[in-house]
Amino acid sequence: MKIDELYQIIADRKAAPQEGSYTNYLFDKGEDKILKKVGEEAMEVLLAAKGEGDQRLIEEVSDLTYHLLVLLASRGITPADIGAELEKRHQPRPPQA
């Protein structure tokens, strides 16, 4: 799944809450809960990277990505906003001789 597609699902949950949605559970709990999850998932990324293997790392980065997108959506920030910021930082380098 593309990041933009997942973000759109999350934004749709915000606009139209659904019974049993984990995303809506997070929105209902509020920003402190979302931030706590982001912190926990970030720590799990570190632990996975330090010896749990590439598949675990992929899973934990996916968990972190999802929770970061929930945080952004809760603030009305889009992946395009992040892309624009990264684009501003981008400094193309001349090809090496």
Ligand SMILES: N=c1c2ncn([C@@H]3O[C@H](COP(=O)(O)OP(=O)(O)OP(=O)(O)O)[C@@H](O)[C@H]3O)c2ncn1[C@@H]1O[C@H](COP(=O)(O)O)[C@@H](O)[C@H]1O
């Ligand atoms: N990508 C994800 C995704 N990644 C992780 N998670 C959930 O994140 C939670 C993290 O697990 P934890 O054990 O850390 O937390 P927990 O004990 O379940 O919950 P807490 O009590 O700690 O909050 C799990 O419940 C996972 O299901 C996700 N939940 C949803 N999505 C995507 O969001 C879409 C919408 O989901 P719903 O909002 O549930 O409809 C889905 O189609 C998916 O594409």
